[in-house]
Structures are given as C-alpha cells and as structure tokens.
Amino acid sequence: MTAPIVIIGTGLAGYNLARELRKLDSTTPLLLITSDDGRSYSKPLLSTGFAMGKDADGLGQADAGEMAEKLNAEIRTHTRVTRLEPAARRIWIGNEPVVYRDLVLAWGAQTIRVPVEGDAQDAIFPINDLHDYRRFRAAAQGKQRVLILGAGLIGCEFANDLLTGGYQVDVVAPSTQIMPGLLPLEAATAVQGGLQQLGARFHLGPVLQRLERTGDGLQARLSDGQTLNCDLVVSAVGLRPRTELAAEAGLQVARGIVVDRLLQTSQPHIYALGDCAEVEGLSLLYVMPLMSGVRALARTLTGTPTMVSYGAMPVTVKTPVCPLVVSPPAVGAEGHWSVEAQGADVRARYLGPSGQLLGYALTGAATQERMALNRQLPPVLAELPQVLSLKA
Incomplete structure (x- = not known):
C-alpha cells in the first residue's frame, strides 16, 4: 500500500493544503491528524463572533466527517502525535507508528x-x-x-x-x-x-x-x-510557533520551524506550513502568506517543485469602529514615517532613504488608498527562478 501524505493540523493551513492537493491529485492517500475535533472554521472569525452573534457552532463550517468525504482523506481527531522519526519516515501516536510518504507540519502556534x-x-x-x-x-x-x-x-x-x-x-x-x-x-x-x-x-x-x-x-x-x-x-499577549516536537526530532528551529523556499525543513520529506513555519527568517502569522505557502506546497508535493514567494501583504485589522489596513515595513528597514492626519483618517507612509514606499498604515477613510499604495510596495519575499531541488 502506498504511504500517505500526512498533514498534522486541521486549521486553515492543514485543510487548505488538503484542498489544493486534491485539485491536483485525487488519488494519493491523504491522512490528516488533529488534537481537536477537526471541525473546519476560519480562525480570523474568532474575533468577530460576538458582534455577529455567533457561538462556536455558528462559526464552524463542516465537521471532520464531512471534510473527510470532501477531501477523500482519512482524518483522525482527538489524536496527539508524540514523536517524529525522520530517518524512518514515520511518526508516532503513543505506541502506534504511522509511515508517511511526505509529512507536513501545520500545527500552528500556541498562546503565550x-x-x-x-x-x-x-x-x-x-x-x-x-x-x-x-x-x-x-x-x-x-x-x-x-x-x-x-x-x-x-x-x-x-x-x-x-x-x-x-x-x-x-x-x-x-x-x-x-x-x-x-x-x-x-x-x-x-x-x-x-x-x-x-x-x-x-x-x-x-x-x-x-x-x-x-x-x-x-x-x-x-x-x-x-x-x-x-x-x-x-x-491576547501573543503567539509562539509550535516547535517542540520538531526540535526533539532534530529539525532546525529558530523562532519557528526553519524551512527553505520550498517549505522543506532541514530533514527530507518533512515540510512546515503556516504559523509554525519560518521562511527565510520570516514568521508571518497572517492568512495571506499562509495561502501563498499552501499553493506552492501543493504543487511541490504533486511533483512540481515550486518556491514560495510573498508579494505585498497588507493586513486588514478587524476594528470596524476605526477601519485599519497596515503593511508594516520589513524588520530593520531604514527609513522614516511620513504622516498626514485629519481626525480619525490617518495616511502614514514608511519611506526609504530614496523616498521609496516600504510600508504604510491607513485608518478611517484613508483605507481607500490601500490598492494604490499596494502597487508601490516591494514584495515581502521576491520571486526567484525555480531552481531549488528537493532534499533526497
């Protein structure tokens, strides 16, 4: 029997990767493992539930059984992976070994x-x-x-x-x-x-x-x-990428699980995606970089190695009392803020030494300028020639 692609985690990263994989490959065995009940939901909606009058069931979109049928996958719920064994290409669930073809760590971040x-x-x-x-x-x-x-x-x-x-x-x-x-x-x-x-x-x-x-x-x-x-x-003091099991297995970790532009870890056939991953020093706990990673990794896992790239990635903050869109400058970027403010409408641009736009923050009515400013921003992680190869 062919070993499955195993995805640990059924949040936005895990389920969206499974969806993209199934668009490209309908038959390779697929196993998803989660420590919770496997219900599909959109994590960004957690901070909108009271305003919408929705409880947890109202935010849920599909249960694990429905997702398993849609994805032609096996989903194991309320299950904790206890050890990774890269040399043998298997993971352990207590005393039970599970062999994989490729393993994707999509287990997210934990609260501080x-x-x-x-x-x-x-x-x-x-x-x-x-x-x-x-x-x-x-x-x-x-x-x-x-x-x-x-x-x-x-x-x-x-x-x-x-x-x-x-x-x-x-x-x-x-x-x-x-x-x-x-x-x-x-x-x-x-x-x-x-x-x-x-x-x-x-x-x-x-x-x-x-x-x-x-x-x-x-x-x-x-x-x-x-x-x-x-x-x-x-x-709400912050999140920290989950790295403990990866570190115990000998994978390289820093703030997150270190991966290359193919989202491959320091061990062959093991990838990391979403909030737990660190790509070229970047740990971006937002939806846009996650989805870029999902699309690239699905192609890589189906035979077309594809490096992830990030364009401009503004974040729309859910504070409707004062709308806010922000595209922060890269950490350590040299420059200064240029700010124009009229009441609650703030247009702040972070400009480099030559006046080039490196980031922005817009509030109130100024958020209408986000599309025009996005076109001026440099990519967060530029596209490169697709020359990386998978580790053997």
Missing part, C-alpha cells in the same frame, strides 16, 4: 501565557482556536465585564468585538500605545480613540500582577497599584 498571582488563573482565557472560543463563550454567558491582556492587533480586535457585543471592556498592556511595533503613534491614536468612543478603557504601561476571586466576580491588581473589577480575562 503570562504568570499571574492569585487564585483565579482559571478565569484567564486565551482564544486561539474554536475550542478556546467555545469555552470562553460559555464562561461569558450572563457576564458583563471583560479584561483584555494585550493591546496588539488581536487584543484590539477582541476589544471591538466584545464592545459591539454589549460587554464592558478594559485593556491592559505594558506599552505606551496600542499595536506597538506595527503602527506609528498617529494611527495607533486614531484606532484607540475609536475604541474608546465605543467604551473601551485603556490602561497602558502596567501589567496584570494578581487576579483574585471576590464576591461578585474578579479583582485584578495591576503592577502600578490600580485595581480593576471584572468577570473574565481574555489573554
């Missing part, structure tokens, strides 16, 4: 957990997948006050969503502005102002130090001595 004193750590909810969302929705039933840890992109999206859903929201983050490192101050101020108009209260600078249960909910003590009353805490 911050240490907090007190007796209410179980009231802190990361929301990184549909299971997390289901738990939080259940806990939020009948509650009103939510404390969000983190004022980055995800924290601000959840703030907008929860405020629209009727919750009271406090945001705590150890920064001087929202979305630090992503936005210039003027754009950050515009988005923060919009969220404040919805009712958000920002506490920028301190961190959550202690969380304790009280008679009517929770009391959060911040590092600057403030105390805030809340019912639930959402942790």
